[in-house]
Amino acid sequence: MIVLAIETSCDETSAAVVRDGQHVLSNLISSQVLLHAQYGGVVPEVASRAHAEVLNVILPKALEEAKVAWEDIDAIAVTYGPGLIGALLIGLTAAKAISYTKNIPLVAVHHIAGHVYANFLDTDKFKINALPFPFLSLVVSGGHTQIMHCHDHGTYEIIGRTGDDSVGEAFDKVARVLGLGYPGGPAIDKVAKTGDAYAIPFPKLYVNSSDDLNFSFSGIKTAVLHRVQKHPEDKKEDVAASFQRTAIDYLVHKTIKAALQKNCKLIFLAGGVAANSLLRQEITAKAAEKGITVHYPPMKYCTDNAAMIAAAAYHQVKNKRFAPLTVEARASVGL
Ligand code: KG4
Ligand code: ZN
Numbered sequence: 001m002i003v004l005a006i007e008t009s010c011d012e013t014s015a016a017v018v019r020d021g022q023h024v025l026s027n028l029i030s031s032q033v034l035l036h037a038q039y040g041g042v043v044p045e046v047a048s049r050a051h052a053e054v055l056n057v058i059l060p061k062a063l064e065e066a067k068v069a070w071e072d073i074d075a076i077a078v079t080y081g082p083g084l085i086g087a088l089l090i091g092l093t094a095a096k097a098i099s100y101t102k103n104i105p106l107v108a109v110h111h112i113a114g115h116v117y118a119n120f121l122d123t124d125k126f127k128i129n130a131l132p133f134p135f136l137s138l139v140v141s142g143g144h145t146q147i148m149h150c151h152d153h154g155t156y157e158i159i160g161r162t163g164d165d166s167v168g169e170a171f172d173k174v175a176r177v178l179g180l181g182y183p184g185g186p187a188i189d190k191v192a193k194t195g196d197a198y199a200i201p202f203p204k205l206y207v208n209s210s211d212d213l214n215f216s217f218s219g220i221k222t223a224v225l226h227r228v229q230k231h232p233e234d235k236k237e238d239v240a241a242s243f244q245r246t247a248i249d250y251l252v253h254k255t256i257k258a259a260l261q262k263n264c265k266l267i268f269l270a271g272g273v274a275a276n277s278l279l280r281q282e283i284t285a286k287a288a289e290k291g292i293t294v295h296y297p298p299m300k301y302c303t304d305n306a307a308m309i310a311a312a313a314y315h316q317v318k319n320k321r322f323a324p325l326t327v328e329a330r331a332s333v334g335l
Contacts, residue, residue: 001317004062004073004098005310006055008091009083009111010142011035011042013054016306017066017073021128021314022120025066027300027307028058037182041172048086055094062306073104075322077313080108081330082143088329096325107313108323110335111304112139115270116150117311118301125295128314136264138255140279141271142168142183145215145251147258148335153315156335159258160213167247168273170217174224174243178236188240189276195237197245200227205250213258220246244278252283259292269296272303 001021007014016027032050036042063069078095081088092108099106116137120126137148137156145167147160165173168185175184180191202223209216224243227234259267267287273279274296284294301308316322 001074001314002068002072003075003077003107003310003313003317004104005077005109005306005313006059006091006095007079007111007114007304007306007309008051008055008087009079009081010087010304011047012304013051013058014304014306015055015058015062016310017062017068018121018307018310021117021311022122024122024307025068026062027305028062028065029305030054030058033183040176040182042084044084044086047084048090051087051090055090059094070102070104073102075105075107075313075317077107077109077309077316079111079114079309080323080327081333082111083331085329085331088331092327092329100325105317105322106325106327107316107321108327109309109312109316110333112144112270112335113154113156113312114308115139115141116148116268117314118270118297118305118308119268119295121297121301121307121311128311132266134262134264135266135268136255136259136262137268137270138251138274138283139270140167140251140273142166142172144271145217147213147255149258149262149264158335159262160215160254162215162217165217165221167215167217167251168271170221170247171273173221174240177225177228178239180236180240185273185276188244189278191237192241192244192278195235195239195241197241199238200234200242202227202242202246205246206253209250209254213254213261215250215254217247244276248276248278248282251279252286255283256286256290256292259287260290265292267292267294269294270302275299275302
């Protein structure tokens, strides 16, 4: 099965061709980071325009690199939500146009499902036709922070989520306070390596947190802001490292608690923050102590890309769950 996928939900324009849901034949990503950096965050209108300009260039390239022709494509998959509505519309409209003119079935994919399925790209460890259900997935991106109990393809239960900011937003806002630029996550990850993670005693989030599996990241964001205002002499590296340790400890603590509660022996990390080196290291070590295995996608598949959308589309295509041409983009939509 050959799927062509398009992803334009935020600030990455991507087109990919994936065989049998797992083998990436091409995955082109045009990042808009430089366009948005001058504003310190994603400007939706700028993102939409850039998607429209770039998509026509990378679509034929994705086919060319994959060495496939339009006739070889079995389905066209596209992110329909959640995301920036104007940005989603560009990808969705392009996919509909292709579907209509080339007579290729359309598949509408949920962006978060895409992040989870990124775990199965280019790996021999898992077969997409025989995934080890049930498993847990910690979804940590710019828009989401949630723990999902995955029972089957398309059957997911959200057992924990943030009530305010996502962890990615917290990284981005703290980076802005520290003057580290945008996007903040990778910047904090990098400078934290030369800082002292115990220099600043931010309160342990899981100690003060509710007993459930939900998160709140607004408190730590404010704590960092107050600290920087009160102690301008602090080294940026130390603040970044201390914040990162506090946020990651919290994610690790609650995710392992969830795995123990649900008796799950396998956790998949998903989303942009799954690229964080401390998260990967800490959760793998802490989970191993409890006999739990953690898996995460290679860096290039953690942040937004179209290959993951093709992977998530695989079972929808198999079950002929195609979308009508009237399918709409959704800024926020549940799984
Ligand atoms: O999944 P993603 O690419 O886009 C959304 O769907 O939101 O996630 C983007 C988020 C941003 O907040 C970015 O700062 C964060 O992922 N991020 C990281 C790292 N790389 C990206 N956060 C922490 N450490 C990283 N290495
Ligand atoms: Zn994403």
